Amino acid sequence: xxxxxxxxxxxxxxxxxxLLQDPAVLAKALPGTKSLTKVGENSYEGVMKVSVGxxxxxxxxxxxxxKDQVPPERFVMHVDGKGGVGFTKGTATIxxxxxxxxxxxxxxxxxxxxxxxxxxxxxxxxxxLESVGKMMTKQALDALNAELKARL
Amino acid sequence: MPAxxxxxxxRVVRNEDxxxxxxxxxxxxxxxxxxxLHVAFVRSxxxxxxxxxxxxxxxxxxxxxxxxxxxxxxxxxxxxxxxxVSPPPIPGLVFHPCTQLPLAxxxxxxxGEPIAMIVAESRYVAEDALRDVSVDIDPIDAIVxxxxxxxxxxxxxxxxxxxNAAAHVVQRKGDYAGVRGSADLIVRRRFLYDRGVSAAMENxxxxxxxxxxxxxxxxxxxxxxPIPIRNGLAQMLGLLESQVNVIAPFVGGxxxxxxxxxxxxxxxxxxxxxxxxxxxxxTEDRQENFYATTQERGQVHDAEMALTKDGRILGxxxxxxxxxxxxxxxxxxxPINTQCTLLGPYDIPHYESEFTAVFTNxxxxxPVRGAGRQHGxxxxxxxxxxxxxxxGVDRVEIRKRNLLGPDRFPVNHEIMFQDxxxxxxxxxxxxxTLEQAAEMIGYDAFVRDEQPKLRAxxxxxxxxxxxxxxxxxxxPYEGARVTVEPSGKVRCATGVGTQGQGHFTVFAQLVADxxxxxxxHVKVVxxxxxxxxxxxxxxxxxxxxxxxxxxxxxxxxxxxKILNLASAVLNVPKEQLELADGRVFVAVEPDRGxxxxxxxxxxxxxxxxxxxxxxxxxxxTAYFGPDRGSTAxxxxxxxxxxxxxxxxxxxxxxxVVHDCGTIINPMLVEGQIHGGVAHGIGNAFYEQLVYxxxxxxxxxxxxxxxxxxxxxxxxxxxxxxxxxxxxxxMGLKGVGEAGCIPTGALFAQAVEDAxxxxxxxxxxxxxxxxxxxxxxxxxxxxRT
Numbered sequence: 001x002x003x004x005x006x007x008x009x010x011x012x013x014x015x016x017x018x019l020l021q022d023p024a025v026l027a028k029a030l031p032g033t034k035s036l037t038k039v040g041e042n043s044y045e046g047v048m049k050v051s052v053g054x055x056x057x058x059x060x061x062x063x064x065x066x067k068d069q070v071p072p073e074r075f076v077m078h079v080d081g082k083g084g085v086g087f088t089k090g091t092a093t094i095x096x097x098x099x100x101x102x103x104x105x106x107x108x109x110x111x112x113x114x115x116x117x118x119x120x121x122x123x124x125x126x127x128x129l130e131s132v133g134k135m136m137t138k139q140a141l142d143a144l145n146a147e148l149k150a151r152l
Numbered sequence: 153m154p155a156x157x158x159x160x161x162x163r164v165v166r167n168e169d170x171x172x173x174x175x176x177x178x179x180x181x182x183x184x185x186x187x188x189l190h191v192a193f194v195r196s197x198x199x200x201x202x203x204x205x206x207x208x209x210x211x212x213x214x215x216x217x218x219x220x221x222x223x224x225x226x227x228x229x230x231x232x233x234x235x236x237v238s239p240p241p242i243p244g245l246v247f248h249p250c251t252q253l254p255l256a257x258x259x260x261x262x263x264g265e266p267i268a269m270i271v272a273e274s275r276y277v278a279e280d281a282l283r284d285v286s287v288d289i290d291p292i293d294a295i296v297x298x299x300x301x302x303x304x305x306x307x308x309x310x311x312x313x314x315x316n317a318a319a320h321v322v323q324r325k326g327d328y329a330g331v332r333g334s335a336d337l338i339v340r341r342r343f344l345y346d347r348g349v350s351a352a353m354e355n356x357x358x359x360x361x362x363x364x365x366x367x368x369x370x371x372x373x374x375x376x377x378p379i380p381i382r383n384g385l386a387q388m389l390g391l392l393e394s395q396v397n398v399i400a401p402f403v404g405g406x407x408x409x410x411x412x413x414x415x416x417x418x419x420x421x422x423x424x425x426x427x428x429x430x431x432x433x434x435t436e437d438r439q440e441n442f443y444a445t446t447q448e449r450g451q452v453h454d455a456e457m458a459l460t461k462d463g464r465i466l467g468x469x470x471x472x473x474x475x476x477x478x479x480x481x482x483x484x485x486x487p488i489n490t491q492c493t494l495l496g497p498y499d500i501p502h503y504e505s506e507f508t509a510v511f512t513n514x515x516x517x518x519p520v521r522g523a524g525r526q527h528g529x530x531x532x533x534x535x536x537x538x539x540x541x542x543x544g545v546d547r548v549e550i551r552k553r554n555l556l557g558p559d560r561f562p563v564n565h566e567i568m569f570q571d572x573x574x575x576x577x578x579x580x581x582x583x584x585t586l587e588q589a590a591e592m593i594g595y596d597a598f599v600r601d602e603q604p605k606l607r608a609x610x611x612x613x614x615x616x617x618x619x620x621x622x623x624x625x626x627x628p629y630e631g632a633r634v635t636v637e638p639s640g641k642v643r644c645a646t647g648v649g650t651q652g653q654g655h656f657t658v659f660a661q662l663v664a665d666x667x668x669x670x671x672x673h674v675k676v677v678x679x680x681x682x683x684x685x686x687x688x689x690x691x692x693x694x695x696x697x698x699x700x701x702x703x704x705x706x707x708x709x710x711x712x713k714i715l716n717l718a719s720a721v722l723n724v725p726k727e728q729l730e731l732a733d734g735r736v737f738v739a740v741e742p743d744r745g746x747x748x749x750x751x752x753x754x755x756x757x758x759x760x761x762x763x764x765x766x767x768x769x770x771x772x773t774a775y776f777g778p779d780r781g782s783t784a785x786x787x788x789x790x791x792x793x794x795x796x797x798x799x800x801x802x803x804x805x806x807x808v809v810h811d812c813g814t815i816i817n818p819m820l821v822e823g824q825i826h827g828g829v830a831h832g833i834g835n836a837f838y839e840q841l842v843y844x845x846x847x848x849x850x851x852x853x854x855x856x857x858x859x860x861x862x863x864x865x866x867x868x869x870x871x872x873x874x875x876x877x878x879x880x881x882m883g884l885k886g887v888g889e890a891g892c893i894p895t896g897a898l899f900a901q902a903v904e905d906a907x908x909x910x911x912x913x914x915x916x917x918x919x920x921x922x923x924x925x926x927x928x929x930x931x932x933x934x935r936t
Contacts, residue, residue, distance in 0.1 A: 054855070084283040087197050089291070116291070116846055118263065119197035123439060123852035 001115050003133050007141045009107040011148045013098035016107045017072035019144055019151075020094070029143035031136050034059075042066040048081070052125035052132050058085040072096060079115065086119025109141070154711070156732065159661035159671050160882075163819040167672065168402075168656040177402040180357035180372045185431035188359075189218050191421060192278035192434070194268035194285045195443065196260035199296075199513035199847025200309065201289040203258055208268055211284035216277035219428060220285070221269045221420070223257035229423055230257065233414045234384065236518075237483040239319070240572040247319040250310045251481045252516065254416040260289060261309055261478035262513050263849060264443020266416045271424055271432060294513040294847035298452055298473040301510045309478060309511040318480045319509035323491055323567040326502035328458070328467040335458035335466050339538045343453040344916040345527045345896070347475070348839040349445070350520045351859050352651075354404025355436035356445055358417050360425040370397045371422055374404075375679075376649045377412035377689025382681045384414055385422055393685070396422075400679035406651035407831070408519040409446040411691050413481070417444075442852035447841065448486065448520035450475030450512075451527045457535040458502075463543050463550040467502030470494060470531060474524075476509045477516040484509065486517065486524035488570045489623070493893070494528030495565055495575075497582040497619050497785055498536075498554040503567070513847040519691065521831055522892045529620045530917060533897035537904070538913075546599075547901070548590050548617050555582040555619075570692075571626040573780040580785050580811065581875045582619070588871060589787035589809040590617060598791065612794040613804070614906025618898040621785040624812075624886025625697025625877070629777030630687045632699065634663055634706040636714070636770035638756075640734050640749030642667060642674045644706070647687025648699045649679035653888065654820040658696055659703045661816055662882075666707035667714070668731030669748065686775070693784070693886025696816060701776035701880045709772035714748065717755055717770070721746065782877035784885040786810030788829075788894045794906040799925035801837060801903065807869035813877045813885035821887050822870050828891015830865045835892060836899035838864070840918045858920075911935055 009016045019025050023044055027036035036046035044064040049057045060083035069075040074095045081088040092113035099106050117129060125132075171177040194206075208220040223230055232251040239247045256265045268285055272278035295301040295309055301316040309316055332338065359372040369391060375381050375398070382398040389396070403410065417434050425432045436444065455470040474487040491505045540550040556563055558581050565575040590596070598615050606613045632646040644663045648655070660674035677683045687699070711731065718736040719726035722744065730739040737745025752770045762768050791804040808825050815821055838858040842850045851857045876883020900914035903924065911931035916923075 082286075116848075118199075118846070118848045120439065120852075122844070122848045122850060123263075123442070124855065126850040127856060 001117055001129055001133060002113070003137060004112040005137065007109045009109065009145050009148055011107060011152050012105040013072050013096050013107045015148060015151065016096055016109070019148060025144070025147055029140045029147065031139045042069070050132070052121055053128040054124055055085050055121060058121065059083050060088065086117065086121035088115050088117050090115035154666060157665035159665045161815050161818065162661070164657055164661055164671055164817055166654050166657045167660055167676070168654070172402065179354060179402050179404060180359055180374050181435045183359040183372045183433065185359070185361050188431040188433055189271050189273060189428070190275040190278050190434070191432055192270050192275060192282055193266045193417070194270065194282050194287065195440070196256060196263055196265040196267055196289065198260055198289045198291050199263050199294040200307065201260055201291040203256065203260060203267070204288040204290055206267060207286040211270060211281040214277065214281045214284055216273045217270060217281050218273065218430070219271040219424065220281070221255070221424065222267065223253065223255040226255060229388070230254065233481050235483060236412060236481050237485050239484045240488065240568045240570065242321055242323060242568050245319070245321050247484065248313055250318070250479050250511070252416065252479045254419045262443070262515050263847060264440065264515060265478070266444070269420050269424065271428065294845070296512060296514065296843050296845060296847050298450065298475055298510045298512065301512055302508065309513060316511045317508050318476045318511050319484055321484065321487065322504070322506040324504050325566045326467065328469050328502040328504040331466045331502045332458050336461035337459045337539060337542055338456055339535050339542060340456035341534065341538065341915050343455060343531050343534060345449055345451045345530060346918060347447055347450045347841040348520070348835055348918070349442060349447050349841065349857070350407035350409050352405030352407055352410070355438060355441045356410065356415065356417065357433070357435040358421045359431070359433040360421045361431045362425040362429060364429050368395050368397070369422055369426065370399065372399050372401060373418060374410050375400050375412060375418070376406040376410045376651060376691055378649050378679045378681055379647045379685055379687045380412040380689060381414070381418065382685065384412070385419070388419065389422060389426065398681045400649035403649060403651040406649070406690060407521045408448070408523060408691065410651070411518065412689055413446065413518065438854065439852050442849060442857070443515055446516045446518040447477070448517055448523070450517070451490065453527070453531050455531045455535060457539060459539050459543070461543065463539065463545045463553050465498055465500050465554050468494065468500055468532065468535070470505045472507045474507050474509045475512050475514065475517060477512060477514050479516050480509065480511070481516065482518040485570045486519055488568070489524035490528040492528070492565070492567060492569050492575045492623065493525040493621065494532045496529060496532050497556055497580065497621050498532065499556050514843060521828065522889050523692070525622060525889065525893045526835070526896050529618070529894050530897045530900070533618045533894065534900060534915065537901050548586065548595055551586060551617070551619055552583060555586065556580070557583070569623055569781070571781060576780060577621065577783040578877050578879050579875050580621070580783060581873065582785060585785065585809050585811055585873055586617070586619060586787050588873070589789045589807065592807050592809065592869065592871060593617070593789040593791065593805060595789070612796050612906040613791065614794070614902040614904065614908070615789070615791050616898045616902030616905060617787060617789045618894040618901060619787050620894040621783050622693065622886070622890055622893055623781045624693035624784050625778060625880070625884065626692050626694055626781035627698070627777045627779070628688060629775050630699035630702045631684065631773060631775040632702040632706040633684055633771065633773040634703065634710045636667070636710060636748045636752045638749050638753045640673065640747050642669055643677065644674055644703055645677040645683040646699045646703060647684045648690045648695050651690065653695055653824070654817065655695060658700060658816045658820060662700055662704045663707040666704060666711050667748065669734045673734065692781070693888035695888070697782060697880060697884045697886050698776055698778065700816065700884060701882065702774055704882060705774035705776055706772050709774050710770055713755070713770050713772065714751060718746070718751055721751070721754060776880065778879045780879065782813060782879045782885040784810065784812045784887060784890060786890055788898045790898055790902050792902045792906060794903060794924070796907070796928065799921045799928060803866040805869070806866045808891065809871040809873065810887065810890050811873040811875050812887040812890065814874055814883040815872055816884070818872060821872065824887045825870055825891040826868050828889060829868050829895060830860055832892035832895025833865055834860045836896045836917055837919050840920065
């Protein structure tokens with residue numbers, strides 16, 4: 001599944017970068033995240049619950065590794081999730097651009113992800129995967145933006 | 153058949169329906185045994201990859217789990233499955249046998265391949281334990297597309313081979329290259345035919361009981377071939393054949409994939425039951441069925457037909473790829489069926505057909521109803537339609553010009569059929585069949601009067617007429633034992649399995665006619681190795697032809713015993729005796745006789761001796777094995793309307809005129825045809841397995857995989873013609889697959905005709921409203 005998009009944060013890039021590196025913030029922002037802990041310099045482990053069509057609250061054990069980091073511009077996430085109803089494996093590239101706006105700096109995020117999805121979730125959830133993926137991404141980004149606003 | 157046969161060609165109501173309709177029929181999942189444990193399988197979520205670890209320790213700890221097995225635990229039992237059908241002896245044939253392990257070790261080659269087996273006190277616990285198993289797989293790029301699979305540098309599915317080619321076969325008749333130059337017209341296209349599932353109503357199931365005291369293993373299995381399964385399992389488990397019973401009770405649809413596959417589940421449950429000394433059961437769920445039960449149909453053809461300007465076929469040249477899936481246990485039956493069936497009822501003097509079977513990271517391919525025949529019919533029928541258009545000849549007329557005449561039989565096609573015998577058509581009468589179909593559907597009047605009016609009114613209504621032949625009733629043999637019991641009732645046991653065809657009725661009809669008893673008094677037993685243990689199974693439209701002929705032969709032998717004994721008892725020459733109403737009596741003096749029950753008691757006396765050369769009882773066993781299959785044929789015709797905006801299709805009329813030789817029961821023949829047409833319609837317009845580039849099946853449920861419902865299947869008109877086969881005593885031919893063989897070709901023809909002038913050309917099956925919409929849009933772009 002390929003998900004690409006752009007999102008604008010109402011704040012400076014350095015602050016956005018900070019948020020994206022904070023597991024406590026991410027755990028709150030990412031829908032369905034039950035836990036997310038930092039287990040190494042650039043690696044995280046967590047448990048997520050997702051609902052796709054006929055599969056409700058399917059749990060995935062997720063490993064995320066951050067690579068090719070260029071603070072505060074760019075990083076690549078390697079995601080490896082395994083659960084009772086399938087797996088997801090792939091990468092997401094995140095790029096942050098700061099733009100000076102009249103009201104202050106804003107940060108434009110370009111994201112592109114290519115995830116392989118397999119098992120039952122691919123077999124019976126296929127019709128809904130993309131829309132669920134888009135919806136979850138939007139919820140996460142909106143929540144991050146709200147957190148950013150609260151911190152500024 | 154003796155004179156006065158009451159039941160041959162009669163609409164006898166099915167003997168088995170009372171049990172089926174009142175829920176008293178036994179299916180494998182109905183088997184409940186004391187202390188029975190339940191099984192679930194951990195299956196690969198990756199289509200292609202290397203297994204780096206399988207950790208089952210947590211599953212073993214779960215309360216209620218009795219055992220967990222991986223490939224490591226199987227020891228010497230971990231062996232690749234057998235090659236089920238050896239390729240025929242075709243010169244130059246290349247075949248690389250690669251069969252599946254019962255549990256994957258080192259590598260997985262398709263989604264759904266079993267990796268571990270969990271045995272637990274209930275299916276619930278077993279399924280929960282599935283999630284305790286941690287499997288690590290290093291993915292390898294999957295082979296999904298046939299041509300990419302053959303490209304140099306493609307990842308190898310079986311690494312000991314040089315490429316992903318599983319087989320290569322060329323068959324020739326005449327000299328196509330030589331005749332091509334003299335053709336007035338060459339039509340050439342690429343044709344695609346994609347995969348589907350058989351979608352039997354009952355999924356697979358296996359239940360096993362190991363009786364340690366008797367040292368006897370009993371297996372209830374949804375198999376079409378209980379005897380080969382018993383023999384194979386006995387050998388693999390180190391038991392005598394007589395220690396193993398395989399029972400295929402009522403089975404809710406076979407359609408091919410339930411044949412003697414030696415599926416991993418079939419092999420593992422008996423092995424584990426013996427180890428654990430417990431009864432076990434596994435029933436496949438619908439999603440497993442989409443991955444773990446074999447499938448059919450992916451083929452890509454590059455074909456051309458050479459014709460004279462008056463529409464006579466000079467020859468056909470076809471090169472095709474065949475998707476065999478991850479392994480090839482069933483050999484080359486399907487592509488050879490395709491190769492042979494392409495010739496159809498036509499006189500094609502020059503033919504060259506070459507195919508390459510390709511391994512892919514998809515579920516294993518084995519025959520599904522039609523078994524490759526529909527692909528061949530699709531190619532030849534479509535080429536004829538295209539040629540008719542190019543030459544300005546009517547579609548029915550071009551077929552008439554090319555049909556083999558009745559004086560041509562037997563027709564030797566000089567190529568090898570799937571049963572390792574030369575492809576010979578035994579008999580047929582094709583022209584009257586085609587004429588009858590065209591007349592029934594009102595072809596001439598429709599094309600001349602009705603269609604122009606409909607078109608003028610802006611409606612897209614098309615007509616199609618497609619011909620086919622079907623090789624049926626192949627050997628090697630089947631057998632039957634017929635016994636008259638002292639009650640006067642008759643028992644007939646045969647080895648083939650039954651999956652709803654009506655064996656309990658047709659075999660009973662044959663026996664009843666031979667013995668002069670009521671058909672309800674013949675109790676047929678099928679698919680139980682305790683009852684009869686010689687034979688092969690139900691496949692290739694052969695049940696009625698081969699097992700039916702054996703039942704007939706056994707009953708005729710019993711008839712002879714009845715006549716001999718009655719002649720002695722009544723002191724009347726046997727030529728003067730008659731059998732009717734369950735009695736044997738003197739023809740001119742009907743009161744002088746006795747019931748078959750009484751005679752049966754006399755044949756098994758409590759005092760006195762069995763004289764040399766005689767046997768006790770009124771019982772006989774007989775076998776029948778034809779030298780080669782008999783060729784059924786037929787013509788399907790349909791009228792359909794396409795909604796050009798939504799690309800949905802409404803079938804207005806569908807009819808089948810077919811010839812399956814002597815008919816035992818017209819009602820059951822019609823039932824077979826109706827079911828086949830429903831399958832064919834699904835194949836033509838609804839069903840398609842969709843894989844992503846990594847070999848993930850994206851529509852593994854009936855939410856997304858469409859099968860036709862009752863509202864999508866029209867009422868089907870049928871007409872019977874009977875050209876008896878000379879290859880068996882009653883002139884029978886098979887009919888199990890006739891309904892679905894030309895359906896794709898017919899659908900394509902009728903849709904194209906409905907959209908005539910739009911530039912839409914149909915060279916692929918399955919269609920769907922979506923796909924047809926794309927083709928209509930593409931044709932519009934092409935025109936602008």
